Amino acid sequence: MVHEEAIDSVITLKRNEAIGQFDLFAGFEDQEPQASLSTEIPDLPEWEKKDKLAFERDMLGLYVSDHPLQGLEGVLSQHAEQSITSILGEDGPHDGAIVTIAGMITSLSRRIAKASGNAYARAEIEDLGASIEVMFFGQVYGPIASVLAEDLIVVVKGRLQRRDDGAVTLNCMELSVPDLSESTNGPLVITMPTYKATEAVVTDLRDVLTTHRGNSEVRLHLQGDSKVEVMGLPVHLRVNPTPSLFGDLKVLLGPTCLDT
Structure with a gap:
């Protein structure tokens, strides 16, 4: 990595400065640049879009250069009854309402319930405006366990749960994978x-x-x-x-x- 090489190139210099070994003339403009501070920037190809967006999401928690769902507005609106933003709003559907969303799984964790020993999963599903936590339990989770994966675009029908602390989650009842050619x-x-x-x-x-x-x-x-x-x-x-x-x-x- 280029940044690691740059850091390594100054470690010795900084260590010497710390113990009093430094060049008295280092600040003069006609001083030749030290070879140890020279780092060559390699000519590397641009990242693939999906990799670049994944790095942005992992490092910053959001997409900056683009959105992986950009261009899929048609298929999302065709399958979703409403956007995630409208669901999360205070004037959105009431607790217990049945809603259908469409978006991409941006994170997925699989777990085992301590009390029952049953497997379940928790996912974050995001459309072009917002994201919501979706839970997959019991008989719903079993048949789709092998289908669930990060970056998968899905349509989820589920029951809305509004907690007292303001958090909103969706308990999945049905899941399907849309045909993106639509x-x-x-x-x-x-x-x-x-x-x-x-x-x-x-x-x-x-x-x-x-x-x-x-x-x-x-x-x-x-x-x-x-x-x-x-x-x-x-x-x-x-x-x-x-x-x-x-x-x-x-x-x-x-x-x-x-x-x-």
Whole structure:
């Protein structure tokens, strides 16, 4: 790691300074930089979007550069009765209400109840606005135990529990995994300015689409100064519209390239 090398490069110097061994002329501008303080920054490739977002979540507790659900608004709204933000609000559904949410499992812990010895799980499920704790108990948990995983996009129907301390949780009654190809409710529309449509960019775009091959039609909108040219891409460039695809497209063409 670069930061570790940088730290190591000054340890000896700082140790010597601490015992009184230092260069009296170190502060003069014409002093040659010390080789021990030189750290070469390697030319490393950019992280994959999913890795970068995972690091952001682990280090900062939130996503900064993007959101893994960006581009999936259609499939979330199709399956969820309401957003998690509206559920958590004071004027949200009452204690005991049955609600259906859709989002991504951002954390998952599996446990054994001390009293009964039964297995259960606790998950944090997040949509584009907020997150909520979801509990999986008993007969509900057993059949889906092997399905549950972090970063999985799910639809959960459950009973809302509002505690006296203000905490809101959801006890799962049913869980399903949505078909992400429904996310666009039609063709995937990619918008690109005409000046970006160089041979190199078009080649990279084709590579991205073939990497995420699927059954969803792709349409390319070439945005000119005064008109938009719409192109339907061939069948062999159909895609599986997943968060990974959306991330690759945004890296290549910019954050506003998707018409969602």
